[in-house]
Amino acid sequence: MACMNEDGQWIVLMGLLVAVGLFFLALIINQSALVGQTTAEGVLEFPKNDIRDLRKAVFDYTDKFGMVPDTDETKKNVQEDIIAISLERKNAVVSFSVGQRVSISGQQAYPVEIHYNNGVTEYDETVYHYRAYE
Amino acid sequence: MVNDSGQLYTMEGIAAGLVMLLTAYLILSTTSIYTPGDTHIPDMQLEQLGSDVLAMMDTPDREGEESQLVGFVKNGTGTCGGDELRDEFLDNCKMRSDDPDENLRAQVYLSYRRSDGSVNTTPLSSVDPEFTGRENAVRVTHWVHLPPGSHSIPNIDTSRPHAVLVEVLLWRV
Numbered sequence: 001m002a003c004m005n006e007d008g009q010w011i012v013l014m015g016l017l018v019a020v021g022l023f024f025l026a027l028i029i030n031q032s033a034l035v036g037q038t039t040a041e042g043v044l045e046f047p048k049n050d051i052r053d054l055r056k057a058v059f060d061y062t063d064k065f066g067m068v069p070d071t072d073e074t075k076k077n078v079q080e081d082i083i084a085i086s087l088e089r090k091n092a093v094v095s096f097s098v099g100q101r102v103s104i105s106g107q108q109a110y111p112v113e114i115h116y117n118n119g120v121t122e123y124d125e126t127v128y129h130y131r132a133y134e
Numbered sequence: 135m136v137n138d139s140g141q142l143y144t145m146e147g148i149a150a151g152l153v154m155l156l157t158a159y160l161i162l163s164t165t166s167i168y169t170p171g172d173t174h175i176p177d178m179q180l181e182q183l184g185s186d187v188l189a190m191m192d193t194p195d196r197e198g199e200e201s202q203l204v205g206f207v208k209n210g211t212g213t214c215g216g217d218e219l220r221d222e223f224l225d226n227c228k229m230r231s232d233d234p235d236e237n238l239r240a241q242v243y244l245s246y247r248r249s250d251g252s253v254n255t256t257p258l259s260s261v262d263p264e265f266t267g268r269e270n271a272v273r274v275t276h277w278v279h280l281p282p283g284s285h286s287i288p289n290i291d292t293s294r295p296h297a298v299l300v301e302v303l304l305w306r307v
Contacts (some may be wrong), residue, residue, distance in 0.1 A: 011146070025160055044174055049185045056189075057297055059278030065296070081247050081279070086165045088253040089245045090275070096209065098232060119204065127290055130192035 002003050026081050027051040050090055051116060058096050059080055059112055066098055066110045104128060136270060144271045184240075184274035184304045200281075203225055207244060207258070207278055208285040215259030216242055221303060241265065245299040246280075249291040255301070256288065264307060270304050271305035274305045 061082065065075040079096070086094040099111040109128040116123040191203040206219035220242050228235045241257040280296040290296065 008142075008245070015146075015149065022156060022160075029160065029164065040174075046179070049181065052185075053275055053277055057279075060277070060279045061297065077247075077294055078279075079298050080251075084247055084251075084253050085245050085297070085299045089255065089301065 045120050046119055047090075047092075047118055050092065050118070054082075054086065054092075054094060054116060055114060055125070058112060059129055061108050062097075062098050062112055063131055066101060068130065090118065092116055098129075102128075151295060177270070180304055180306075181272040181274055183227055183270065184223075184302055187253060187275070189275035189299065190226065191223065193280060197212065203300065204277070204278055204280060207280060207287075207298065208283075211291075213288055217260055220259035220302075229305075239269075239305055239307055241264070241303040243301040243303070244287065246287060246290055248289045248298060250289075254289065267306070269305040271303045273301060273303055275299055275301045 061078060065072070065078065068075045070076075082096075083094050086092045093116075095115040097113050099107050099113075100109050103109075107130055109130050110113070112125075112127050112129045114125045114127070137259050138181045150170060188203065188283075194201040202222070203219075206216070206222070220240050223242070224238055224240055227238060227240075239262055240259070241262055243255050244258050245255045248254050276299070278298050278300055280298050283294055284292055287298075
């Protein structure tokens with residue numbers, strides 16, 4: 001090593017560049033595993049079928065009891081069915097209400113509010129439900 | 135005769151070798167990224183299939199008519215009706231697969247509110263004799279609006295309509 005000279009500095013510089021490039025590649029690989037995992041977990045935890053199911057139950061309820069006043073015992077009981085069973089069997093706090101029928105572009109629709117929370121996912125929706133058949 | 139000339143070339147050679155090895159490793163490892171979630175994809179497919187079948191069975195043939203699922207639930211508890219519901223459900227699951235899929239098993243439960251207001255879950259179909267409780271099962275559910283009138287569900291107020299939850303445990307042996 002006694003008689004070192006300064007030849008080959010370009011080679012050393014390029015070596016440094018390659019090293020930096022490799023570092024970034026490694027970083028990207030590292031992150032990609034994390035991204036894949038969180039995405040998959042997000043998909044798994046999202047209760048898509050539960051929410052679709054609940055919407056269907058609420059729309060059925062709207063079809064049957066939309067015109068019935070809120071004080072009606074049967075209407076209250078069916079609403080309580082959905083709330084109680086959701087809590088007991090699906091660990092979800094559910095709340096929904098159906099408003100007075102309104103006319104939208106000549107169509108009669110019920111404003112429906114749905115709230116769903118299972119501790120991980122919170123879902124709120126306000127939707128105008130058209131009765132399937134009059 | 136040993137001297138120390140050419141040491142830098144040796145070091146460079148080693149460095150280049152390491153870089154090539156690292157590159158090869160990186161290229162090979164990018165082709166597949168393992169995620170723990172991947173192992174659950176078959177479960178998700180099974181859940182979607184069961185969910186779709188229940189939705190299909192709850193669709194009435196004609197507007198305003200009673201759906202097949204409501205009919206089964208009304209006659210359901212105890213022994214006979216629930217088993218028919220399970221068999222029909224399994225038949226529908228296998229409809230498009232061109233495969234008898236003998237390994238597919240199901241168990242149907244019903245959750246409802248009793249006349250005293252508490253929630254009860256009762257098995258609709260008879261218990262699978264091979265069921266151990268350790269199967270990798272998925273649970274699919276469907277809300278059903280049960281009209282008033284006579285049905286054989288224990289301890290239920292038959293004078294009012296009910297919203298009940300049909301739950302199906304689905305697994306492969």
